[in-house]
Amino acid sequence: MHRRFLGLTATVAALGMTVALSGCGSSGSGGEVTLKLVAADYDPEGGDSTKRYWDGVATAFEAKNQGVKIDVTVHDWKDVDREVAEMVAAGKAPDIAQIGAYADYAAKDQLYSVDDLLSIPVQANFLAPLADAGEVNRVPYGLPFVASTRLLFYNETLFTRAGLKAPTTWDEIGSAAAALERRGVKYPFALPLGTEEAQAETMMWMLSAGGGYTDAVGTYQIDSEPNVRAFDWLKDDLVGKGLTGPVAPAKLNRKTAFTAFADGEVGMLNGHPSLLQQAEKKGVEVGMVPLPGPNGKPESSMGVADWMMGFKQNGHREQIGAFLDFAYSDDNVLEFADQYDLLPVTVSASEAMSEDAEHKKLWPFLEALPESTLYPVDKTSWAKVSESIKKQIGSVVGPDGDPAGTLGSIGREAMATENAE
Incomplete structure (x- = not known):
């Protein structure tokens, strides 16, 4: 749960x-x-x-x-x-x-x-x-x-130059990323869905949409409507529009994305407290807000x-x-x-x-x-489910990605793993 x-x-x-x-x-x-x-x-x-x-x-x-x-x-x-x-x-x-x-x-x-x-x-x-x-x-x-806990980080200098304010909805994330892309920012929105910590980036977007890995009684709901909606949006409105940078999200790991942010090459990304120190060492001015939902503040963010x-x-x-x-x-x-x-x-x-x-x-x-909201770490199946997410989720936002199909496959595998424990 x-x-x-x-x-x-x-x-x-x-x-x-x-x-x-x-x-x-x-x-x-x-x-x-x-x-x-x-x-x-x-x-x-x-x-x-x-x-x-x-x-x-x-x-x-x-x-x-x-x-x-x-x-x-x-x-x-x-x-x-x-x-x-x-x-x-x-x-x-x-x-x-x-x-x-x-x-x-x-x-x-x-x-x-x-x-x-x-x-x-x-x-x-x-x-x-x-x-x-x-x-x-x-x-x-x-x-x-x-x-x-995780917040949406943005480069205040890049935002100021582009005349942007901190986004409060998904549409504002997309429009800000497009404005940054037009100004030549290397990674308008860095989306690390590589194997290092893809389960975290995944959960942040699921929660943002009002979903999550499990429902209120602790049953896996990986292919729920809010979760599919989140990855449809990422695929079509960020990745599909060329707003996530030169490295495909499936190949981009958190450490690489954080380093790029600290080097001033990223407009926005989801970050945790350690990134503050890394960015400040390089002189990057950091803004932080909760990752918004489709229409505003989500019910929960990730811890x-x-x-x-x-x-x-x-x-x-x-x-x-x-x-x-x-x-x-x-x-x-x-x-x-x-x-x-x-x-x-x-x-x-x-x-x-x-x-x-x-x-x-x-x-x-x-x-x-x-x-x-935490990962469902009390589930004995979570370690295997997390590994499955790391291996598969990056493909969902690619050109041939199928959010509903892949999330459904991961969800069925999660339930089978849970029932086998």
Whole structure:
């Protein structure tokens, strides 16, 4: 079902956030334990900053926990979910994974529950709606790692030169893109439907049209009338009119689109908070508004939470729990959020961000959380359905695309996957 953020408050346990971490290395094996951590890369410019962040957390943890080592591997977002799935299938599951979906592993009893891993103060500090989204059959398995909401970004300089205002309807998006195209803007509207994160761009447009991946009771509705309408419009009124740039949407990945925006080559695109930092480094003046619906403000916009989980295979429950308690300290949570201009997932860190004027540019994203809709991450079928969308959705807006037919095929496949779980 649609999962909406209902607010930004939750109760933090009165005993505070100090967690004892000593002695965990001596449990179980009796010798040194090495935890394998596989994480996703958040560096928008393809650097090694994510790896350096996790190496720093690991080094600080190891200094306080003799006998426990952390082996860190970071993969690009377009690869990380598949890499972890292949490791698990080969019987070589990591101890900790930070990826996009957890429910399929939880359904196969491959994960520790959150209750088995975290101390009570750390559990209590998660934003309640995010914590709820990490449950399968009311048992928490997924730990929210970082959150974001999505807004429509536009290049204020290009808009000013073209005499444009921020669009408030689909027609205004189309007319603005046409005006930018006439002025020679390389990507009037960048539409990344490549395999990196096509499921996100897809969901944004579905929600914009009043649809979504699921209906009110949680049943897949991928080929619903609003969803088909959205992709008919994209195919005919943006892509078909040559308003999405020189790279076909099926071949355009988010990272490439973000880099082009930061280089001043994009008029509009859907973006998340990290793009602000990337664009400002290049001197691009950024405007932001909610992605409009066909006739105005949509009912909901997209929110995203990425997930952390602990695998049972190697039997390192206590060590995994100790490391995660450490990783979710305010210092670590805020450091990562600050580095990539993302939204923290804990109450204390969110309050700190909302009260700090240095983060004023992120406040619109925090304000968008209450009405945001998440992926259906509690569905055990979601990981496979997401992969199917990544592979197929780009073709829908091409010259030979068939929105109704392809969305219908994806929808039938989704239902079959859901029923087989």
